[in-house]
Amino acid sequence: MIRFDQVSKRYPGGHEALSRVSFDVPAGDMLFLTGHSGAGKSTLLKLIMLMERASQGQVLVNNQNLNRLSNRQIPLLRRQVGVVFQNHQLLFDRSVFDNVALPLMIEGYHPREAARRVRAALDKVGLLKKEKQNPIVLSGGEQQRVGIARAVVNKPRLLLADEPTGNLDPELSAEIMRLFQQFNDVGVTVMIASHDISLIRRLNRRVLGLADGQLVHDGVLPHVTDPQTTEG
Amino acid sequence: MSQIRKPLKAEAADSRDAGAGQPRGRGGDSGASVYRTQVSDRWRSYLAHHRHSARDSLQRLLATPLQSLMTWLVIAVALALPAAMKTALDNVQVLGDSWQGVPQLSVFLNPRARPAAIDAFRDQLQKHPQVKGVEYISPEQALKEFEARSGMGNALSSLDSNPLPPTLLVVPRDDLDAAALAALGDKLKAEPVVDDVVFDRAWVERLHQLLALGERLVLALGGLLGLGVILVIGNTIRLSIENRRDEIVVIKLVGGTDAFVRRPFLYTGIWYGLGGGLIALVLQLLLLWLLSGPVAALADSYQSHFGLAGLGLLGSLNLLLLAALVGWLGAWLAVGKHLGEIQPR
Numbered sequence: 415m416i417r418f419d420q421v422s423k424r425y426p427g428g429h430e431a432l433s434r435v436s437f438d439v440p441a442g443d444m445l446f447l448t449g450h451s452g453a454g455k456s457t458l459l460k461l462i463m464l465m466e467r468a469s470q471g472q473v474l475v476n477n478q479n480l481n482r483l484s485n486r487q488i489p490l491l492r493r494q495v496g497v498v499f500q501n502h503q504l505l506f507d508r509s510v511f512d513n514v515a516l517p518l519m520i521e522g523y524h525p526r527e528a529a530r531r532v533r534a535a536l537d538k539v540g541l542l543k544k545e546k547q548n549p550i551v552l553s554g555g556e557q558q559r560v561g562i563a564r565a566v567v568n569k570p571r572l573l574l575a576d577e578p579t580g581n582l583d584p585e586l587s588a589e590i591m592r593l594f595q596q597f598n599d600v601g602v603t604v605m606i607a608s609h610d611i612s613l614i615r616r617l618n619r620r621v622l623g624l625a626d627g628q629l630v631h632d633g634v635l636p637h638v639t640d641p642q643t644t645e646g
Numbered sequence: 647m648s649q650i651r652k653p654l655k656a657e658a659a660d661s662r663d664a665g666a667g668q669p670r671g672r673g674g675d676s677g678a679s680v681y682r683t684q685v686s687d688r689w690r691s692y693l694a695h696h697r698h699s700a701r702d703s704l705q706r707l708l709a710t711p712l713q714s715l716m717t718w719l720v721i722a723v724a725l726a727l728p729a730a731m732k733t734a735l736d737n738v739q740v741l742g743d744s745w746q747g748v749p750q751l752s753v754f755l756n757p758r759a760r761p762a763a764i765d766a767f768r769d770q771l772q773k774h775p776q777v778k779g780v781e782y783i784s785p786e787q788a789l790k791e792f793e794a795r796s797g798m799g800n801a802l803s804s805l806d807s808n809p810l811p812p813t814l815l816v817v818p819r820d821d822l823d824a825a826a827l828a829a830l831g832d833k834l835k836a837e838p839v840v841d842d843v844v845f846d847r848a849w850v851e852r853l854h855q856l857l858a859l860g861e862r863l864v865l866a867l868g869g870l871l872g873l874g875v876i877l878v879i880g881n882t883i884r885l886s887i888e889n890r891r892d893e894i895v896v897i898k899l900v901g902g903t904d905a906f907v908r909r910p911f912l913y914t915g916i917w918y919g920l921g922g923g924l925i926a927l928v929l930q931l932l933l934l935w936l937l938s939g940p941v942a943a944l945a946d947s948y949q950s951h952f953g954l955a956g957l958g959l960l961g962s963l964n965l966l967l968l969a970a971l972v973g974w975l976g977a978w979l980a981v982g983k984h985l986g987e988i989q990p991r
Contacts (some may be wrong), residue, residue, distance in 0.1 A: 465989070465990050465991070486903075489898075489901045489902060490901070491901075492901035493900075493901035497900075499899075503895070503896050503899060504896075505892065505893055505896055507893070516896070516900055517900040517901060519691070519695070520897065520900060520901055520902045520903075520906055521901070522688040522690075522691035522692065523687065523691065524687045524690070525694070564900065
């Protein structure tokens with residue numbers, strides 16, 4: 415589903431955010447991306463959804479070489495990838511329902527079908543009763559769940575999440591993680607950037623550890639604390 | 647492209663549906679769960695988004711009425727000025743055209759010519775193949791007419807003798823062009839009995855040249871003011887793009903195309919243009935209404951039934967169309983310049 419082949423990303427100014435990172439994520443996998451801030455987690459996610467382009471190497475998503483996608487094709491790639499953002503990226507000038515419906519509106523769904531899917535997604539995250547509210551009145555955890563509903567509403571085969579539990583207490587975090595697991599159970603490839611090591615350890619999944627732009631760990635976390643991937 | 651648009655496999659979508667917590671009863675409803683957007687749906691949704699963008703952008707303008715009104719007024723004034731000049735030109739043109747119909751030559755004769763010579767010349771002219779008719783106006787007749795029309799009878803009666811020459815009004819055949827007319831005039835001027843020949847049409851031609859000049863001026867002024875309108879709308883749209891930055895970022899993040907992002911702003915530009923055009927029309931009507939009284943009085947003094955004409959239905963529609971087009975263009979330029987700068991980071 416995702417393949418990185420010797421990928422480097424150098425920002426203008428010379429800072430190298432990623433250097434020669436290679437890994438392969440088969441379809442249906444669920445994995446975590448860890449590392450302290452500045453290690454390159456966000457850059458890696460941005461490369462997958464073409465918010466940034468690799469300076470070197472190849473990124474393949476769903477067998478599509480992203481280097482060969484023109485800027486005009488970026489929207490079509492993003493429709494295939496659901497993304498949950500740390501800062502939610504919700505719009506406070508419209509209802510919860512309209513926020514979740516946005517990707518479907520863009521893709522041109524029939525309103526009836528769109529409404530059915532939006533309600534299904536909201537039901538899934540337990541917010542069906544709040545569809546008419548403005549997301550600004552919701553709690554942080556609820557806003558995050560609206561973001562998740564929007565990310566999955568058009569049934570992407572790949573779901574990315576950037577620090578989805580960043581501002582949540584442990585109980586809410588665990589709940590969010592359960593949601594992601596449920597999506598993974600039905601075949602969605604899920605990749606979560608997080609530094610919540612204790613939570614990751616409990617889930618016992620594959621972990622990609624980044625430090626200073628280099629891939630320093632790939633595999634299930636051992637139960638001994640690895641200082642390089644746990645700090646921050 | 648085809649690779650990332652790969653259709654979902656039916657069974658994968660089905661199982662995901664079930665896992666996504668949708669009612670189990672829909673398990674058999676595979677037609678719905680593998681729903682993909684059809685061309686007809688896309689078309690309908692495309693139109694729906696146009697409708698939605700048009701309505702939403704108008705509502706946004708009306709939500710800040712004072713601010714929008716200011717912009718509309720600026721556009722209206724910029725449009726009303728060239729439109730008013732054009733209307734004025736059109737009216738003068740109508741005036742000129744109505745007098746242009748009877749081209750005639752005023753042939754002023756030597757005041758000392760004998761009546762017999764004048765009669766002979768007149769007969770000779772009447773038989774001329776290029777002449778349709780000849781009318782003789784004696785100095786006495788001319789004086790009477792001048793006194794009646796000009797209101798300067800007193801000044802003339804104080805003169806010892808009649809300064810006006812005997813005159814022949816020669817109406818040439820209709821099919822004569824300007825060159826033949828000039829040749830005829832030259833020929834008449836060469837006659838010993840003739841003092842001078844004046845083309846009554848000369849001033850009309852001069853008027854037409856002036857009108858052509860005016861037309862150019864209107865075009866140039868209209869072009870300049872149109873550019874101003876484009877810049878005003880462009881700047882206003884730039885501000886509204888800035889205000890909706892978050893929305894643009896989110897739409898781009900979830901896969902909105904540039905056209906999708908652009909659409910509401912283009913409609914905003916069209917609404918600015920149309921609103922400005924409408925107010926310009928109202929200004930124009932006000933101006934006509936203000937001027938129609940004085941113009942009618944002036945026309946009366948010339949025994950004319952001339953009245954001011956406005957833009958008319960077609961002209962008004964043209965103005966609105968042009969205004970909308972200018973608005974759209976301004977928006978398009980602003981959007982093209984600023985939308986690319988807004989990328990999710």
